[in-house]
Amino acid sequence: MAVTRGFQGRRSTAESSQLPPGQYLTRDFPVLSAGPTPYTPLESWDFTVRGAVDTPVTWSWEEFRSLPAESFTVDIHCVTKWSKLDTSWRGVSVDALLGAASPRAEYVTAFCDGGYTTNLPVADLRGGQAWVVFEYDGNPLPPVHGGPARLLVPHLYFWKSAKWVRGLEIRADDEPGFWEMYGYHNYGDPWREQRYQGD
Amino acid sequence: MTRYDGNAIAGTLEDIFGGDLTTAACVCGQCGQSGVVAEIAIYFGGPGIVARCPYCDHVLLVITRHSGMYCVDVTGFAQLSTPSALA
Amino acid sequence: MARTAIPGRLTWQQATVVETRFDTPQVKSIALTVPGWSGHRAGQHVDVRLTAPDGYQAERSYSIASAPEDGYVVLSVERLDDGEVSPFLVDELRTGDELELRGPVGGYFVWDEPLGGPLFLVAGGSGLAPLRAMMRHHRATRSEVPVRALCSARSLEALLYREELMELAACDPFDISITLTRVQPSAWRGYRRRIDSDLLAEVAWPPADRSLTYICGPTAFVETAAAGLVGLGHDPARIRTERFGGTGVQP
Ligand SMILES: Cc1cc2nc3c(=O)[nH]c(=O)nc-3n(C[C@H](O)[C@H](O)[C@H](O)COP(=O)(O)OP(=O)(O)OC[C@H]3O[C@@H](n4cnc5c(N)ncnc54)[C@H](O)[C@@H]3O)c2cc1C
Numbered sequence A: 001m002a003v004t005r006g007f008q009g010r011r012s013t014a015e016s017s018q019l020p021p022g023q024y025l026t027r028d029f030p031v032l033s034a035g036p037t038p039y040t041p042l043e044s045w046d047f048t049v050r051g052a053v054d055t056p057v058t059w060s061w062e063e064f065r066s067l068p069a070e071s072f073t074v075d076i077h078c079v080t081k082w083s084k085l086d087t088s089w090r091g092v093s094v095d096a097l098l099g100a101a102s103p104r105a106e107y108v109t110a111f112c113d114g115g116y117t118t119n120l121p122v123a124d125l126r127g128g129q130a131w132v133v134f135e136y137d138g139n140p141l142p143p144v145h146g147g148p149a150r151l152l153v154p155h156l157y158f159w160k161s162a163k164w165v166r167g168l169e170i171r172a173d174d175e176p177g178f179w180e181m182y183g184y185h186n187y188g189d190p191w192r193e194q195r196y197q198g199d
Numbered sequence B: 001m002t003r004y005d006g007n008a009i010a011g012t013l014e015d016i017f018g019g020d021l022t023t024a025a026c027v028c029g030q031c032g033q034s035g036v037v038a039e040i041a042i043y044f045g046g047p048g049i050v051a052r053c054p055y056c057d058h059v060l061l062v063i064t065r066h067s068g069m070y071c072v073d074v075t076g077f078a079q080l081s082t083p084s085a086l087a
Numbered sequence C: 001m002a003r004t005a006i007p008g009r010l011t012w013q014q015a016t017v018v019e020t021r022f023d024t025p026q027v028k029s030i031a032l033t034v035p036g037w038s039g040h041r042a043g044q045h046v047d048v049r050l051t052a053p054d055g056y057q058a059e060r061s062y063s064i065a066s067a068p069e070d071g072y073v074v075l076s077v078e079r080l081d082d083g084e085v086s087p088f089l090v091d092e093l094r095t096g097d098e099l100e101l102r103g104p105v106g107g108y109f110v111w112d113e114p115l116g117g118p119l120f121l122v123a124g125g126s127g128l129a130p131l132r133a134m135m136r137h138h139r140a141t142r143s144e145v146p147v148r149a150l151c152s153a154r155s156l157e158a159l160l161y162r163e164e165l166m167e168l169a170a171c172d173p174f175d176i177s178i179t180l181t182r183v184q185p186s187a188w189r190g191y192r193r194r195i196d197s198d199l200l201a202e203v204a205w206p207p208a209d210r211s212l213t214y215i216c217g218p219t220a221f222v223e224t225a226a227a228g229l230v231g232l233g234h235d236p237a238r239i240r241t242e243r244f245g246g247t248g249v250q251p
């Protein structure tokens, strides 16, 4: 590996104790996605919690938007090594969504428009750690960043924060999602640098 | 999301398969359309490279890389023929 | 075949910059020597890899703008102001610097004599680079395949290889059309609009001639041109495309 004279890359070299190992700061908001941006009209958008639950529940956009929402500011960390600090969002706590359905199992597959999936433990979506967000920085979440709504689980690598999310499937088995199937870590804790299987 | 085409991964494919794959004929496993690898849709915006069918967006190919090893999934193709030049 | 783990096989080579030159205010051509270069086919590209002192790497593809017959491997890089790699290549890189690359790669977006013609080459902005390699190769081999080319640029200043195109236009097998989409000199006699199907109908070979078409440039440009030609009745199997990605401004 030969160093290229004068090349730094588009990274801020600023050190920060807020950064997990191996991450660098970015000021813009890189688009993380692996396909065309789906445009789902709000009339046909809904959000479902299904699978191993007491009561499967589906909310229309209007119903979803009438659920209690909260505004919050968090740091996000992408496995492609950029981190963005102090991002502000507004959305519905996943606690409220799970509460309505009463899960009977330990794992979740988040499913999305465009076919993307990611897997998480139910426990990581509880306790005020995860949201389904519909606003970023005071504006409706733009489609390139997952709008109308995306999952946001800031304590895990950002691929777990599924864009264009349409629901959560509760499962007894931990089924790997899209990137997890291709060698990315099943859990993805940035502070333990769990990028790939075996990290 | 910026879309490229199969030409953009010619180098990566040659690194993996040991020859040019952009002229290889392929058939989509979902809609059955056929074409060449050079014309499929490529997205670099994720943690890995994702190739999709230009007609139906079906995922044809996923390539991830970790410490020098590639992980390659070509199961999205119904058919992927090796071009004769590779022989 | 399902999922498998395999090590890479293509090797990265050290190239040395021997000369750089601004072709337009945004595009710099970089001439390289690559020890042990195996030669290339007109239209192929290389992957360039940059490495920062802390090990961070970025990879991008650049077409080879020179013909196989030319002495150097030439890349023509357009600066995208908010880009990561292109501003470095255009503004930082200088004669004597070393650059890692692998290639030549790509066996699809290439032209040589046995593929025949007539040729129709459609370029948007820096998408002219691989097509210029084809035209230089054509000329170097004294090919008699008739060539029509349509180059789209924002302004005359932004048009790549301007003088070379003028020279080529004066040669017999070449018929070169230029469209300037934003700014035109007052006496401009070429086209003055973005590529659309009327413009293509005027400039392209009639579909019955079964021309072999190469379209290259920003993704949106390529899709417009390809769809336009198919709409006019050209056989999609005779149209080869190469997308450079989403480069903001439409050439
Ligand atoms: C086959 C091919 C030939 C090209 N030839 C030329 C040319 O001759 N002249 C020219 O000016 N441009 C060419 N390009 C475009 C060039 O590769 C760069 O996309 C362009 O220079 C912008 O890069 P940037 O880093 O400045 O911009 P950025 O905005 O930083 O990067 C552009 C985007 O490229 C993506 N990207 C592209 N390739 C890769 C890759 N291999 N791995 C990971 N991410 C990638 C990044 O995700 C990023 O979003 C070519 C592209 C292709 C696919």
Ligand SMILES: [Zn+2]
Binding pocket: B028, B029, B030, B031, B032, B033, B053, B054, B055, B056, B057, B058
């Ligand atoms: Zn398909």
